[in-house]
Amino acid sequence: MSELSVESTAREMAAAVRERRISARELLELHLDRIGQRNYELNAIVSLDVDRARAGAAAADEHLASGAPVGALHGLPFAVKDTHAVAGWCTTYGSPLFADHVPDADELIVERIRRAGVVLLGKTNVPEFAAGSHTFNTVFGTTLNPVDPTRSAGGSSGGAAAALASGMVPLADGSDMGGSLRNPASFCGVVGLRPSLGRVPEWPLYNQWETTSVGGPMARNVGDVALLLSVIAGPDPRAPLALGDPGPTFAPPLDGTLRGLRVAWSLDLGGAFEVDREVAAVVEDAGRLMARSGARVFGAHPDLAAADDVFRTLRAWHFQAKLGPLLAKNPTSFKQSLADNIRAGESLTGADVATAYARRTALAETMRVFFQSYDVLVLPVSQVPPFPADQEFPTAINGVEMGSYLDWMRSAYFVTVTGCPAISVPAGLTAGGLPVGVQIVAPHGAERRLLEVAAAFEAARGGAA
Structure with a gap:
């Protein structure tokens, strides 16, 4: 067996399996031990499902031994977010109404992950x-935070972030409406990317024209996210x-620099939301680090300013359209919020929905014009x-009261409704070690550039290449 550990990068693990320095079976057992x-x-x-995972690892080893082509993630243990349907695997959506639900087919993001050769072990x-x-x-x-189990791991991809940060899996999928890839990544000290609208297509959907939530990747470092x-x-x-753009457009290695980068830095988008003082200190340090690195x-x-009403309107409209009939039939089976x-x-x-979409269109135009003067926005x-x-x-x-369970997430969901890609990269710790x-934001469609900037920031902090 090679000297790999569950803390190795996903790229190192995938290369070791392809080169037969470790088998998919051995790699799985390392992760099952950590689990x-x-x-x-x-x-x-x-x-x-340990038995099914072990059968999948054996099949992955046999496939490799046959000389057949293998995918980019061949042999890597993987757990799918429990809102993404996996054929033949219990998918609950976190709801008691679906506690025993087993889909007949994979959704598109799962199709692609499976085709790349992963060994599924759970959700x-x-x-x-x-x-x-x-x-x-x-x-x-x-789900509890691996850094401090008395704390939240964030959400909605909180299980994914916690599994990554604790070494239970090397990669994770997620989705993001109001920050569900970015927030848990920040809370658990990993990397989460909310892609541009349309970058990671979703199917099936009840409404293919609804564009608030997107699927995306999470990992312990930027190169693995790529x-x-x-x-x-x-x-x-x-x-x-x-x-x-085809997927391989975004594959590592990443070659980026902060030198000469035009960075727009903002703590609160001009007073649009309150920011905890310890968070503010870390974000301020990030700006100073970028400047010292040549940005x-x-x-x-x-x-x-219009983003708050746009997001809340479209979120409520989306939830009512998708879940309203289910709530009407099961009024006591949903959490109150x-x-x-x-x-x-x-x-x-x-008219409310039409106005929200018109304002969202204006927000996208605001960002297009803004990014003519700056390469990225940091907040x-x-x-x-x-x-x-x-x-x-x-x-x-x-000391400022938050009136609802959405108020403390504005820094993420204001970016959501612009349609731009945004990545959460570890930037520091609170005094208590949390x-x-x-968050680094780039123009719509500029994921490759965003990944390169994020990797350069990660390297400036002394992180993985």
């Missing part, structure tokens, strides 16, 4: 129907809004560090 050590406490991976935990940036549900319970993006990105005839850092931000969000969509008019990922796991959401920041990420 046995950490998952009981953290509750990151659910629906674990990663989510909040109910992926609503909220704290991962808990009545089916499996709460590897997974290269697998899940690219057009598909079933997804009419998919962008045309030209300017205090600047786009005007995204989600039920309230669904019901908020009932009073929306066609907080989350307005708070990881909060206690027994809270549903932070109720105040710096992870804090920085």
Whole structure:
């Protein structure tokens, strides 16, 4: 067996399997050992099926031995987010209404991950129907932060982030409406990328023209995020809004620099939201590090004042359209915050939704013009560090009351409605040692450039290449 460990990069693991320095069986056992050590406490991976995983690893080894071509992720252990349908595997969406649900077919992102050769071992935990940036549900319970298990792992891809940070898996998929890839990455000290609209196509969807939530990759470093993006990105005839660049466009290695980069840095988009003082200190340090590394850092931000109403309107409309009939039939089977969000969509008019889309179009144009003067925008990922796991959401920041479970997520969802890609990269720690990420945003369609900038920032902090 090679000297690999569960802390090795996904790229190192994949190369070692291809070169037969480690078998898929051996690699799986390393990760099952770590799952046995950490998952009981953290509750990151659910629906674990060890026998099926071992059979999959054996099949991966046999496939490689046959001389047949292998995919980019061949032999890597993988757990799929529990909101993404996997054929023949329990997929609950974090809801008691689907506690025994077993889909007949993979959805598109899972098709692509499977085709790349992964060894499936389970699912990663989510909040109910992926609503909220704290991962808990009545089916499996709460996912805890690997850095401090008294704290939230974030959400909705909280199980994925916790599994990554604790070495239970080398890569993870996720999805992001209001920050669900970025927030848990920040909380757990890993990397999460929300791609541009259309970069990672989704199918099936109840509405192929609804463009608030997107799928995307997570990993412990930027290069591994690029590897997974290269697998899940690219057009598909079933997804009419998919962008045309093929997945391998985004594959590592990444060659980026901060020297000469035009960085717009903003703590709060001109007072649009409150930011915890410890988070603010980390984001300020990130700006100084970029400047020391040769970037030209300017205090600047786009005007995204309309983003709050746009996001809340489209979120409520989307939730009501998708989940309203289910709530009507099962009024006591939803957590209260989600039920309230669904019901908020009932009073929306066609004019309300049309206005939200018109404003969203204007926000996208604002960003297009803004990025003529700057290469990237840097701001907080989350307005708070990881909060206690027994809270549903932070109720105040710096003494300022948060009126709902959405208020503390503005730094993420304001970016959502612009359609631009955004990545969360580890940037520092609070005084108590809790992870804090920085959010880097690029123009729509500029994932390759964004990954290169993120990798350069990671390297400037002394992180993985």
